Amino acid sequence: MTSTGIRLHAPAPGWAISADVVVVGSGVAGLTAALRCEAAGLTTVVVTKARLDDGSTRWAQGGVAAALGEGDTPEQHLTDTLVAGAGLCDEEAVRILVTEGPDAVRRLIDTGAHFDESSEGELELTREGGHHRRRIVHAGGDATGAEISRALVEAVRARGLRTIENALVLDLLTDAEGRTAGVTLHVMGEGQHDGVGAVHAPAVVLATGGMGQVFSATTNPSVSTGDGVALALRAGAEISDLEFVQFHPTVLFLGADAEGQQPLVSEAVRGEGAHLVDADGVRFMVGQHELAELAPRDIVAKGILRRMLEQDAEHMFLDARHFGADMWEHRFPTILAACRANGIDPVTEPIPIAPAAHHASGGVRTDARGRTTVPGLYACGEVACTGVHGANRLASNSLLEGLVYAERIAADIAAVHAGSGLHARVPAPVPDPGRPAHPLLAPEARFAIQRIMSEGAGVLRSHESLAKAADQLQKLHAEARDALRENGKTAEPGVDTWEATNLLCVARVLVTAALLREETRGCHWREDHAERDDTHWRRHIVVRLNPDRSLAVRTTDTADFPPIR
Secondary structure, eight states, X not given: OOOOOOOBSOOOOSOEEEOSEEEEOOSHHHHHHHHHHHHTTOOEEEEOSSOTTOSGGGGOOSOEEOSOSTTOOHHHHHHHHHHHTTTOSOHHHHHHHHHHHHHHHHHHHHHTOOOOBOTTSOBOEEOOTTOSSOOEEOSTTTOHHHHHHHHHHHHHHHTTOEEEOSEEEEEEEEOTTSOEEEEEEEEOSSSSSOEEEEEEOSEEEEOOOOOGGGSSEESXXXXXXXXXXXXXXXXXXXXXXTTOEEEEEEEEOOOTTOOEEOOBOXXXXXXXXXXXXXXXXXXXXXXXBTTGGGSOHHHHHHHHHHHHHHHTOSOEEEEOGGGHHHHHHHHOHHHHHHHHHXXXXXXXXXXXXXXXXXXXXXXXXXXXXXBOSSTTEEEOGGGEEOSSSTTSOOTTHHHHHHHHHHHHHHHHHHHHHHHHOGXXXXXXXXXXXXXXOBOOOOTTHHHHHHHHHHHHSSSEEOHHHHHHHHHHHHHHHHHHHHHHHHHOOOOOXXXXXXXXXXXXXXXXXXXXXXXXXXXXXXXXXETTSOSOOHHHHSSOEEEEEOTTSOEEEEEOSSSSOOOOO
């Protein structure tokens, strides 16, 4: 894959360090990859946008899905995952996930993660949407992500891995042969280096998390601005399935105008027996699916939205009053505290909920070893599209995917290094390509993008809404492009402008793919094409960026991913 030559408008790097591998991101995927690379004897640097424990992993409530319970098998987990993925999962990728998953969880426990156990010392397992068995391990009741993050961060610090915190990655560096040669990044005043610098390395692992901030309301933290997908696009990598954004069905409703990160009400609450009801107390999911409230997330989100539309309501309710105070306090203390902080007591009243942007099922296209279409560039976790999630992620498969594929990436990097001695060479990045840098958007464009995306590409989509969103996004893109072309002006380089520019980049790809996919499948819901169309659309939409910043779009011939070359 040839590099586009496109880069963000930014100062030249003022400092540089070298390593065998640089991992960008500090969630479960990034830190697992870093620890495994370090254990293989590779000099590893971790770059993270905030603090080591500040990514999306920390906010995960439900847990990690794996066939660890009596009577459960990887084959049953595979079946549930394929059903949730609505015909677009890569079956081999899923088989890798469910087969290697149990041991990956055990290795996480060996690393120091403490999951909830029964009085007999056995792992406590719960059930979530789309699962036919109790196979979700959890920690602190509903604080699984926080515990995983704690364990991994402590392991990274104990082993002395070099870390650069508060650093926004900018662009991929490549050598004369088009191979990965490191990254440029900007440290935001609190890290080891200040200003723009570079980490030179022959292997880069993108584990930058999601892009939920492309919408006005999301469960994602403020750092989730699609930086990894945007970097990969500029580097010439292929992006797949970005139209499949999962909206979590049960997010605490804080008002129709609420923006930014919203409190999540874990699916595990429904797994323990909570009911979805309307204002009259009617359980509207009963009869819509055999699993009722525990149907796959796309079905539950659609059921909630349909009821809202039918009743002209802003939200529905999650009723778990029958849990009692003791269960709430011991099983779901984090959710209980968040509800009470917002004036809701779930012990005595139903919780107002509505869907909000939660997880990107698509991302940077990879193979079974995490390799992208750019040699030396890997991706894992939410930034990647491994083929595991298909059109709709099965609950609690995301943390498992991060674990399993991070380990596979580390093994591949170690094998490449052992076979070629790359750890002994310092890559020589090609100098600045000489093209005009990618124009930057003003910081306020972020809010314009979020409004456009929420109105036009949210849970419910149509040709009209998507075409309008595409037109509005193109105008933002053209204004920035023309200003740079005509008078050489662009917004001042900085974190706010880089993030806004990245958000526009991923928004354009998402809307382009969603407009092209004329069917309803998984978490992509087209009201003007209400049925699933396997004849024409049981295939993937793949997008890359052309050197002139236009988008090159193609569909695969089948539901199988083409090989990485």
